[in-house]
Amino acid sequence: GGGAYARKDKATVEEDDNKDEGFLFGAAEDATSAWAEGAAGNMANTVAKAGGVQFAAGSLKPKIPGTLRCLVAEAVREFHMIGEGDKVLVGLSGGKDSLTMLHVLLELRRRSPVKFEIGAATVDPQTPEYDPSPLVPYMQQLGVEYHFLSKPIIEMAKTSMDPKRPSLCSFCSRMKRGLLYSCMREHGYTCLALGQHLDDVVESFVMSAWHNGALRTMKANYWVQQDDVRVIRPLVLVRESICTSFARQAQLPIISDNCPACFAAPKERHRIKMMLSEQEVEFPKLFPSLLKTLRPLLSIAHANKENDFFRDS
Numbered sequence: 001g002g003g004a005y006a007r008k009d010k011a012t013v014e015e016d017d018n019k020d021e022g023f024l025f026g027a028a029e030d031a032t033s034a035w036a037e038g039a040a041g042n043m044a045n046t047v048a049k050a051g052g053v054q055f056a057a058g059s060l061k062p063k064i065p066g067t068l069r070c071l072v073a074e075a076v077r078e079f080h081m082i083g084e085g086d087k088v089l090v091g092l093s094g095g096k097d098s099l100t101m102l103h104v105l106l107e108l109r110r111r112s113p114v115k116f117e118i119g120a121a122t123v124d125p126q127t128p129e130y131d132p133s134p135l136v137p138y139m140q141q142l143g144v145e146y147h148f149l150s151k152p153i154i155e156m157a158k159t160s161m162d163p164k165r166p167s168l169c170s171f172c173s174r175m176k177r178g179l180l181y182s183c184m185r186e187h188g189y190t191c192l193a194l195g196q197h198l199d200d201v202v203e204s205f206v207m208s209a210w211h212n213g214a215l216r217t218m219k220a221n222y223w224v225q226q227d228d229v230r231v232i233r234p235l236v237l238v239r240e241s242i243c244t245s246f247a248r249q250a251q252l253p254i255i256s257d258n259c260p261a262c263f264a265a266p267k268e269r270h271r272i273k274m275m276l277s278e279q280e281v282e283f284p285k286l287f288p289s290l291l292k293t294l295r296p297l298l299s300i301a302h303a304n305k306e307n308d309f310f311r312d313s
Contacts, residue, residue: 053137055253060141062250064107071237072104079220079299081232082116082191088232089147089189090120091180092139094132094255096247097195101235102144103250105193119145121183123176125153130257138253147187149179184229191221191230199240201233201298202290203272211268220298236298239287 076082090105092098105118120139122132132148139146153175154168161171180192196218205217221232235243247254280286 053134055138055141056251059138059251059253062103062246062252064104065242065246068100068238068242068246069104069107071242072101072234073108075220075234075237076108076232079232079236081221081234082114084114084116086116086191087187087189088116088118088191088193089180089184089187090118090193091195092120092122092135093195093257094122094135094253095195095257096252096254097197097235097240097243099252099254100243100246101193101195102142103246103252105234106142106144117145119147119187119189121147121149121180123153123179124148124150125172125176126150127154130255132255134253135255147183149183151175151179181224181229189229191232193232193234195235196233197235197238197240197243198287198291199273199276201236201294202276202287203269205290205294205297206272206276207268215297217294217297219300222301222303225303231303237291 082088088105090098090102092102102118102120109116109118122135124130124132136146136148153172156175157168157171161168183189184192201218205215208214208216218233218236219231220236221230223230246252276286283289
């Protein structure tokens with residue numbers, strides 16, 4: 001995409017030589033705009049109607065906490081995620097994290113001297129446990145360009161899944177990502193914003209080290225293998241608890257995802273999450289310390305795992 005930070009040679013972490021160019025949201029004034037303050041104030045209990053669906057008025061123009069806004073702005077700036085003229089597609093599942101990310105990016109776009117566009121897309125795998133359809137009128141109310149991508153992924157898995165790698169979660173993830181990439185290329189988006197936060201990053205690192213013997217985690221800003229679009233993760237410096245608190249206070253219309261393939265039994269990621277939570281009680285600076293450890297891995301700017309950092313056997 002266009003812009004100083006969207007070029008491939010700028011996708012890695014490097015020193016920001018010109019602080020006046022790029023994202024300076026963290027240094028923006030603390031005073032909030034009149035519309036944001038009004039929406040987040042006494043209007044929390046009122047509702048707005050769209051397409052027969054009611055939304056809390058505060059969920060349409062929520063006041064973004066300064067800590068949350070500045071952490072996302074820092075990540076965007078440090079990892080050069082968005083540049084002038086970029087067109088960002090938000091991968092919107094309807095969960096607390098993706099909805100939080102969407103609202104923060106909308107606020108940063110309003111404040112930023114860098115001009116960029118924002119759209120959103122949801123993949124509906126056509127399962128009875130997951131109904132993202134209320135997002136359609138919600139996006140209309142927000143005025144966000146929206147793409148609703150529906151495909152019978154679970155049914156397709158019965159005939160198309162690799163028998164040597166019979167993982168429904170993995171198959172579904174690849175199919176969803178493929179649909180999002182196709183949407184990007186069709187509509188001219190330059191980067192896909194995904195809602196994984198710092199807790200996700202740390203959990204992935206631990207799982208990779210323990211089970212695969214590899215120093216690897218989710219990347220903050222990287223080019224896909226075709227080298228035509230990028231994936232960014234603006235929440236990589238944000239703790240999950242911050243997203244949870246914001247989503248609750250803003251009364252965001254959370255869409256529950258109860259896929260039986262993912263949640264029928266306790267999974268390894270949940271076990272790692274509980275383990276890290278216990279360790280954080282003993283070591284309160286656990287996540288800041290691990291973040292320092294992971295910054296070089298976060299900054300890897302390509303999807304080719306062969307060049308990631310492995311432990312010698």
